[in-house]
Amino acid sequence: MTIKTPSDARWLAAAARLALRGRPASSPNPAVGCLIVRNGRVVGRGWTQPGGRPHAEAMALEMAGDAATGADVYATLEPCAHQSPRGPACTDRLIEARPARVVIGQVDPDPRTAGQGIERLHAAGIEAVLLGCPHSAASLAGYLTRAAFGRPHVTLKLAMSLDGCIALADGTSQWITGEAARAHVHSRRALADAILVGGGTWRADSPRLDVRLPGLEDRSPARWVLTSQPIESAQTIAAPADIAAIPAQYLYVEGGAQAAASFLEADLVERLEIYRAPILIGDGLRALGGLNLAELAHAHGRWQPVETRQLGADTFEAFARTR
Template identity: 55%
Template sequence: MSEAARLMDAAIRLSLRGLGRTAPNPNVGCLVVRNGRIVARGWTQPGGRPHAEMMALEAAGAAARGAELYVSLEPCAHVSPRGPACADLIVASGVSAVHIAMRDPDPRTDGQGAARLGSAGVAVTLGTGEAAARQAMAGFLSRIALGRPRITLKLAMSIDGRVSMPGGESQWITGPEARAHAHLQRALADVIVIGRGTLEADDPSLDVRLPGLEDRSPRPAVLSATLDAIPASAKFADRDPLLLASVDDLCGLAVNDVLVEGGAATASTLLAADLIDRMLVYRAPVVIGDGAPGAGRIGLERLADAHGRWRLAETRALGNDRLEVYARTR
């Protein structure tokens, strides 16, 4: 890995600190580098402001003059009531070169930020680490390209594809390592969604129970066309929950990443509407037999229609369980 690639990789990893907290803005990471040494770091703050570039430049101070800047997304070119354009801040800082992982698809910037830097005499390189940057900002990019958040479906199931016993018992199919990983996924989401059936059967907390990450619990939501209101007695009722009457309500959320945790009816509805972009399948080494499946009918008429829709993106062992991550092929 070249030095430029290594530094950009560090900036992209830094951007993940904001994942699930910056919507509707993207989660961006930024480094200020002087003579090969990192002198300042920044990442997009909760609520989307300040931007990563502002945080890094303020931390660098006078050390930014003549330094190089590594940023995971093209600096914005538009002035907002919430803050100045990052391209202007960079020019004013005296930075000599800016390395950008990917162009910003937001039409308010989309090439204009890089052009403004170049016009001011700042050397600009574009494209280092683009694939990793796209992955880190997948939710934001989904909202720009598809007009909706990235939607991830989480399933914990047995070898034979069952998510509960015939009587409904489902705690716990997977072990502690898999459950901890699932809680980490909650911490990286803006909103966590369940269906009315799951609310009534399990009354889940839908929070993050990992030491040090308790404040990263996503906003809970219930998807139900028949629920008039979320009961005040629900375990998550104190966290300003959302009631979504339709998938249109879900798609219209001004967030980047949505995590869906069930149940089967909700999973089926979203799969049938082709709204699932990613699946996290936690598979436990148990056989349940006549239990409940993870999803019901999703509208496929032929087996051939099921092929080619999903790509295995990642696998890993989590204790005795195995995680399979599938990405929708579009």
């Protein structure tokens, strides 16, 4: 009999954190995390490698060796069940290793697997537990959004003063937030496949839109601009609805005000990240353009707080879109 215990949820949450090591370099494959646990001790760990191979389960099984037999396997996504010229299916590797259980955070929406991995594990006499872990879903947000809606998962970042300004009235904006907050922004950029700003911001500021953290410089995302005009050193889309054409799982939108408002008005933002500096600007440039709300009631019930932290003098808050 399969028993779902609090430790199952904790191990899956740990596997989800491990999966972040694969993002976004695993794209177009999902960034999956896998832990193999025997007698309460981790004997194998893995995450999807750059380019999508090896898969997380293959890496963890290689580390565990014979200790995987009779152990518990925690995988954020259902193990793949389809054959590939790049390597055997993870389901086959698990069946060969003979763990006692495989605890799974999310069913794979890929029709080549989509429940077949679980079925094959059951048929081989291995318990397969689908836990429905929210941490797993969050760690796979880009992959799941792309599968469900055919577009990237969008995070909108705003850095503002206490009174909601992103610059002085003359456009001066360096710097609203402090060094710790700016470093945190670079760590968030490093988790995205693509980054986008509006055409006005591109022309006014010539932003680099790269990652400038030691050791993560190679994680700089592809640069995109929201504009109808041609851009020489970045790719463009004419409207937020065109993001399906961006070959990415995670799109990080940095503004400015009109670009941010256009993504919010199109209801394409899944995560909102706000950096708030303890300063007052007064008659400055606002963080958002108009959202065309018909009534105030339409603004309520859309955003759920999911994270907050202090970054030096600045405050970071993250909100998830409720649907």
